Amino acid sequence: MLTGISNVAIAEETQLTILTSNEPPMNFEHQGKITGLITEYVELLRQDTPASEPIKLAPWARVLEAGRTQPNTMIFSTEKSPSRSPNFHWVGPIMAKRWFFLAKHPEDYSFNTLDDYKQVENIGVLRADNRESWLLEQGFDNLYPVNNLEQAYKMLQEKRLDIVLTGDVEHSYMVRYFPEFNNLHGVFDVNVAYSYLAFSKFTCESILQAWQHAFEANKNHPQLQEMKKKWGQHIEQTLVLKDGMFSLAQADSVAIRQPKGK
Structure with a gap:
């Protein structure tokens, strides 16, 4: 058994697997490249985190299962719910x-x-x-x-x-x-609902801490403002950015009936 190896050293040797699915405009493939508002957000945070593999795209059911079972895996964009909450570590929210x-x-x-x-x-x-x-x-x-x-x-x-x-x-x-x-x-x-970056329960603590720190440190990054403008133009709507989370401006939301209860 090897001893004396720090968690930092292990993290340096362990690359995070990053998976997403086709969900435009947040994440999707265009002309052979994975792109989208949240994909660009993830790429921004990657600059301040340990080495990770290139983002891969797969059907959502497969992505979700990988996030539940594979070590050192992050999936996005993942909506948090009471049933999902215990199965992942969560960084965000990044979108409402x-x-x-x-x-x-x-x-x-x-x-x-x-x-x-x-x-x-x-x-x-x-x-x-x-x-x-x-x-x-x-x-x-x-x-x-x-x-x-x-x-x-x-x-x-x-x-x-x-x-x-x-x-x-x-x-x-x-x-x-x-x-x-x-x-x-x-x-x-x-x-x-609120979307997050979801990390498998078997992800190294040092990797989790690095991504959480990157999220907190970049909430007001100028590139996020550029993404807000760019992707708002893509969908011809006004995007709002608050505390690191994107959402659609209420004025641009579809006018529909509000629920009166169950």
């Missing part, structure tokens, strides 16, 4: 997202309470996504998991889904780059 139900014919789905939506035939959700888990915890049994939002929006257009649970930032991207989706309308405000 407002969830809402989307419909092609809002007059048919403008209900008063969340529970009212349990009566619709099917609700499109992203597979293994926090939104799917959250609705299951609320007692929904009418969910239809899909692999990406573009697929869900197309199925909604084709009337193969009744409604889709989406987020305000993602929706802004979808209607900006797929104008055919502009006839889809928000019908019910569901929840607000």
Whole structure:
């Protein structure tokens, strides 16, 4: 057994694996390069942290499983929830997202309470996504998991889904780059969730401390302001940056019905 090796030395030899999934405009692949608002955020923080492997992109279900089981692994952008919280170490929050139900014919789905939506035939959700888990915890049994939002929006257009649970930032991207989706309308405000950088429970303490320090030290970095402007222009919306966390300005949010309770 080797002795006398410091945690710092071990961290220097241990490279962090960084994984993400296709979730524009936060993280996605474009012309063979992984890019996006949160991808650029991670790249900024990498400059102040120990060596890590290049960011890799995979389906979210696979990314989530790797984060739960593999040592020295960070996954993003990961929404924190009571069920997920014990399984990871968390750095952030880095983004707030407002969830809402989307419909092609809002007059048919403008209900008063969340529970009212349990009566619709099917609700499109992203597979293994926090939104799917959250609705299951609320007692929904009418969910239809899909692999990406573009697929869900197309199925909604084709009337193969009744409604889709989406987020305000993602929706802004979808209607900006797929104008055919502009006839889809928000019908019910569901929840607000916060995204973090999530580290596996088997990650070296020195690596965790370095990333937490980098997050705290860069909350007011000028590059974050540049990212806010750049990606706000990409989705033709106003992004807000406060205490290191991005969100969509309330004035630019989709105007939809507020919940009255369960």
